[in-house]
Amino acid sequence: MIPRLVILLFAACLLSCGQQQANAQSKLAPQDFERHLKTTAEVQLVDVRxxxxxxxxxxxxxxxxxxxxxxxxxxxxxxxxxxxVMVYCAKGGRSASAAEKFHNAGFKDVLDLDGGIIAWKEAGMPVVKD
Incomplete structure (x- = not known):
């Protein structure tokens, strides 16, 4: 009984660590976000502000x-x-939550701008106004 419990706890730990790693990889620094934006076909860019x-x-x-x-x-x-889908907000809080909602809705490829548009601007990246 105890060995099974240890194995189950170990398996649960591995699964949760893998999920954390997958979520961490979905955040991109501004330069990487821009590069991915330019090189990815048919990307859907979403501002959740x-x-x-x-x-x-x-x-x-x-x-x-x-x-x-x-x-x-x-x-x-x-x-x-x-x-x-590439998503961003002001600082990264809303977009992280939004990315999770995208995943829960069945979207497979969701990337989040780490630090939001504030980090984007601090990196000297352009913004536009309509």
Whole structure:
């Protein structure tokens, strides 16, 4: 009985460590995010900040889907689950939660901008206003 319990605990530990590693790999530094954005075909770039934040400046080609919108889950459901999603917010908190929601909704390839648009700007990367 005890050896089985030890094996089960060990297996649970391995599975949780693997999940943490997978989540850590989905965050990209601004330079890597930009490189992936330029080299990935049919990427869906999503800004999960509020419309006011989006209007103040966003990444070129980004679609605004407000994380705080009551219909956020149904709105992301309108995107193509077979195409990669790249997501960002101001600092990285909302986008990390949004990336998890994308994964839970069945999206396989989801990348998150580490540090958000603030880190993007600090790295000297461009933003646009509509």
């Amino acid at each position: 509020t419309p006011a934040e989006y209007a103040d400046g966003h990444l070129a080609g980004a679609r605004n889907i407000d994380y705080y919108d009551d219909h956020f889950t149904s709105l992301i459901g309108q995107l193509d689950k077979d195409k990669p």
